[in-house]
Amino acid sequence: MIKGWLKNIFKPEKFPDQLQYIVDRDVIEFTEKILLDYGQKKPSNEGLVYWCGKKDKSRIYINSVIAPKADSYESRVSTNYESNARFVRELSKNKIIQIGQVHSHPGEWVGHSQGDDEWAAFKVKGLLSIVVPSYAEAGMLPLHKCGIHRFDDNKFIRLSDKYVKKRFKIVNNASHILIDLRNG
Numbered sequence: 001m002i003k004g005w006l007k008n009i010f011k012p013e014k015f016p017d018q019l020q021y022i023v024d025r026d027v028i029e030f031t032e033k034i035l036l037d038y039g040q041k042k043p044s045n046e047g048l049v050y051w052c053g054k055k056d057k058s059r060i061y062i063n064s065v066i067a068p069k070a071d072s073y074e075s076r077v078s079t080n081y082e083s084n085a086r087f088v089r090e091l092s093k094n095k096i097i098q099i100g101q102v103h104s105h106p107g108e109w110v111g112h113s114q115g116d117d118e119w120a121a122f123k124v125k126g127l128l129s130i131v132v133p134s135y136a137e138a139g140m141l142p143l144h145k146c147g148i149h150r151f152d153d154n155k156f157i158r159l160s161d162k163y164v165k166k167r168f169k170i171v172n173n174a175s176h177i178l179i180d181l182r183n184g
Contacts, residue, residue: 017058021099021128023143024063024173027051032136034067034180035104038077039135045072047135048079048103050087051128052096052177062099064177066090069184077103078119086181094177100128104135110147112156120156127151143168 031049038047052064069083079087091098101120110131120129131147132140140146144164149156159167 019058019060019167021060021062021168023051023168023170024061024176025170026173026176026178027062027065028140028170030065030178031102031132032139034065034182035102035132035136038072039104039137041072043074044106044135045074046077046104046106047072048077048101050098051100051102051130052091052094053099054096060099063173063175064094064096064179066177066179067182069182075106076115076119079121083181084121086184090179090181094179096177098122098124098127100130102130102132104132106135108133110145111158112147112149117156120151123151123154125152129156141170143170 031051034049035047038045048070049065049067051062052066053060053062055061066087068079068087070077070079087098101122103116110133112129112131116129116131127150129149129151130140131149133145142165144161148159148164148168150159151157
């Protein structure tokens with residue numbers, strides 16, 4: 001398992017694209033808040049949110065967060081079909097698309113585990129999966145300290161720190177959507 005995982009990590013040549021990810025600062029702050037809420041449970045739990053927004057050619061605008069109702073545990077988090085259906089309804093209602101999922105890990109490791117691969121509710125080419133270390137206790141910034149993976153060739157491949165530093169920009173945008181479905 002480890003050898004296969006190592007084979008798929010840090011392949012910047014895999015993505016010779018010109019994509020630019022523009023991330024709203026409020027998206028990051030709301031994400032950190034939700035992940036911290038999960039992390040402060042007793043015992044601490046992994047948390048999950050979905051990042052959403054719009055695409056315009058090679059620019060991907062991440063200006064929305066949807067926190068789904070999730071089953072969370074110390075070392076895994078998952079959603080069910082009903083939670084996923086509510087999420088998809090919110091996408092449609094707000095005329096946005098899913099850009100990725102963000103979940104926390106208990107320690108400093110930000111790789112994608114076999115469980116992360118299996119339990120990811122959505123596996124669509126280009127979808128991001130961001131792993132935040134230590135239940136988000138130290139936040140998410142700079143973004144390259146998180147493990148940012150992209151689904152391609154039927155697997156999650158980690159983007160290099162160099163790629164993340166070059167392609168992800170944090171902006172202050174007055175227009176954002178922050179939705180918490182955890183208690184519904």
